[in-house]
Amino acid sequence: MFAGFMRQAETPRRWRRLAGVRIFCDLKPRELRIVDGLLHERGYIAGEVIFDEGEEGQALYIVLEGRVLICRQGDPESGRIAELGAGEFFGDLALLDDAPRAAQARALEACRLAVFFRADFMSLLDTHAAIASRVSLRLARYIGERLRGMNRKVLGAAT
Amino acid sequence: MRPRAAHAGPVVWMGVIAATCLLLVVFRAVLWLVVPFLAALVIYYGLRPLAGRLVYAGLSIETAANVVSGTFILALAVALTLLFPRLTANAVQWQESVNRYLDAGTGLLEQTLSSLEARYAVLQKVQAAASVRAQVEGLTDDFAQRHAGEFVMGLVTWLPSLLLAPFLAFFFLRDGRRFKRFLGRAVPNAYFERTLYLLHELDRTAHSYFQGLLKLTVLDAAALALGLAALGMSAPVTLGLLTAVLAWVPYVGSILGCAVVVLVAAADFPNDPAIAYGTVALFILVRMLDDFFFMPMTIGRSLRIHPMLSVVMIFVGGALAGVAGLMLVLPVLGVAMVVGETLGRVVTDPRLRARHAHARRLRSRQAALDLAG
Numbered sequence: 001m002f003a004g005f006m007r008q009a010e011t012p013r014r015w016r017r018l019a020g021v022r023i024f025c026d027l028k029p030r031e032l033r034i035v036d037g038l039l040h041e042r043g044y045i046a047g048e049v050i051f052d053e054g055e056e057g058q059a060l061y062i063v064l065e066g067r068v069l070i071c072r073q074g075d076p077e078s079g080r081i082a083e084l085g086a087g088e089f090f091g092d093l094a095l096l097d098d099a100p101r102a103a104q105a106r107a108l109e110a111c112r113l114a115v116f117f118r119a120d121f122m123s124l125l126d127t128h129a130a131i132a133s134r135v136s137l138r139l140a141r142y143i144g145e146r147l148r149g150m151n152r153k154v155l156g157a158a159t
Numbered sequence: 160m161r162p163r164a165a166h167a168g169p170v171v172w173m174g175v176i177a178a179t180c181l182l183l184v185v186f187r188a189v190l191w192l193v194v195p196f197l198a199a200l201v202i203y204y205g206l207r208p209l210a211g212r213l214v215y216a217g218l219s220i221e222t223a224a225n226v227v228s229g230t231f232i233l234a235l236a237v238a239l240t241l242l243f244p245r246l247t248a249n250a251v252q253w254q255e256s257v258n259r260y261l262d263a264g265t266g267l268l269e270q271t272l273s274s275l276e277a278r279y280a281v282l283q284k285v286q287a288a289a290s291v292r293a294q295v296e297g298l299t300d301d302f303a304q305r306h307a308g309e310f311v312m313g314l315v316t317w318l319p320s321l322l323l324a325p326f327l328a329f330f331f332l333r334d335g336r337r338f339k340r341f342l343g344r345a346v347p348n349a350y351f352e353r354t355l356y357l358l359h360e361l362d363r364t365a366h367s368y369f370q371g372l373l374k375l376t377v378l379d380a381a382a383l384a385l386g387l388a389a390l391g392m393s394a395p396v397t398l399g400l401l402t403a404v405l406a407w408v409p410y411v412g413s414i415l416g417c418a419v420v421v422l423v424a425a426a427d428f429p430n431d432p433a434i435a436y437g438t439v440a441l442f443i444l445v446r447m448l449d450d451f452f453f454m455p456m457t458i459g460r461s462l463r464i465h466p467m468l469s470v471v472m473i474f475v476g477g478a479l480a481g482v483a484g485l486m487l488v489l490p491v492l493g494v495a496m497v498v499g500e501t502l503g504r505v506v507t508d509p510r511l512r513a514r515h516a517h518a519r520r521l522r523s524r525q526a527a528l529d530l531a532g
Contacts, residue, residue: 038336040343040351040355042348044348045518045521047517047521048348048517049349050348051352052514055352058352058353058355058356059352059355115355119356119359126211126215127211127214128215
């Protein structure tokens with residue numbers, strides 16, 4: 001039973017995958033190892049719900065393997081919002097606060113996800129401010145891009 | 160949008176209180192393990208900021224834990240090596256000192272009662288001073304000789320298990336995060352986020368409580384040492400620190416600490432009872448500072464327990480597990496409260512249960528795919 005506890009979860013293969021993730025792409029290998037030490041790895045089966053719309057968000061999810069569907073609650077067919085593959089992430093606003101999730105996330109196929117918990121991100125801000133600020137900047141840029149995209153959509157629909 | 164989970168109800172609260180009582184009874188049976196574990200937690204939460212600074216400076220968690228724990232164990236070993244010969248060399252003198260302090264305390268009590276008898280006829284009529292003297296003499300006669308053996312035996316029994324504490328603290332520092340992930344892996348996906356939140360809240364509660372306890376001890380010790388120095392007492396810092404540590408046992412510890420200082424005052428100033436009365440006044444003042452300023456600044460905000468419940472549970476803890484119960488009841492209640500409230504929300508959430516059942520169905524269907532037909 002304790003073999004799993006003693007085993008080091010972090011592997012070079014996972015570090016390489018994480019290096020390709022947008023919010024971690026500015027990190028040096030040594031810094032990536034520190035972030036990797038904070039991540040939890042979970043396996044989901046096709047059709048399994050990862051989180052629900054309206055649920056209190058506690059963590060950001062990074063797709064390591066497989067595909068994930070982001071959709072309106074209980075409406076995976078007509079309520080599709082996005083499909084995410086390896087190297088992409090979702091649930092990013094949960095790193096900032098515990099506001100309710102804006103959509104539902106489901107595994108489209110068997111997938112492995114790395115989970116970055118908000119409390120661990122906050123402790124990273126205390127212990128490794130330089131790493132956390134680089135992650136925060138990347139996250140802010142990503143959220144800004146999404147906001148500009150939504151603005152363009154709204155303006156396009158209005159004209 | 161799904162509504163947020165409701166707050167814990169009376170059933171959960173009854174469960175929390177019942178679990179706290181049960182844990183106290185169990186802890187009483189395995190006190191030899193609970194005490195070093197608790198001491199290890201105090202050391203862990205005391206050393207964690209230092210280890211955090213080293214990690215911030217660029218060391219790995221393992222190296223930081225090695226450096227901080229190694230330095231602490233080395234300092235402890237040096238302190239014990241220096242202290243032990245002095246303690247053993249002065250053992251006989253200590254025995255005499257205990258008797259001297261007890262005699263001085265009895266003298267102070269007699270002196271106080273005699274002066275009260277002189278003022279109040281009722282006390283003179285019942286011969287209060289004589290009857291109290293007879294009872295106290297029975298208790299204090301050869302107190303040190305009678306209890307020295309028990310004290311030494313107790314020390315010999317407890318020392319090996321107490322020496323476990325720094326080693327446990329080292330493993331908490333080095334493997335704490337890994338253990339958290341290990342626990343997380345055992346939790347089904349549907350409950351995972353909530354469980355991580357629970358573990359974080361547990362850590363936050365314990366961290367606030369033990370760091371608060373250390374800060375409170377420093378504040379108490381400083382206030383008492385200043386007051387005792389102002390009264391002209393000998394060794395004010397040692398006495399302040401001793402009484403602040405004794406105050407870890409709610410109520411009983413403070414009274415015991417006050418008694419120790421009054422005995423020392425009575426022995427140091429046998430002809431000036433005003434000093435002994437001054438130490439009692441100082442204790443009441445520090446107690447009030449504690450209740451109104453120090454406690455809310457340190458421990459008070461960490462556990463978020465209603466004051467009435469705290470007081471009732473302290474009595475329950477004392478009744479169930481004696482002095483150990485008094486000491487353990489608040490941190491155990493704090494932890495049981497966080498676990499109970501979160502488990503209550505997780506277990507009573509029909510959506511999480513449904514998601515878990517759905518995942519299990521999917522997994523068993525996938526496992527049986529090639530078995531059909």
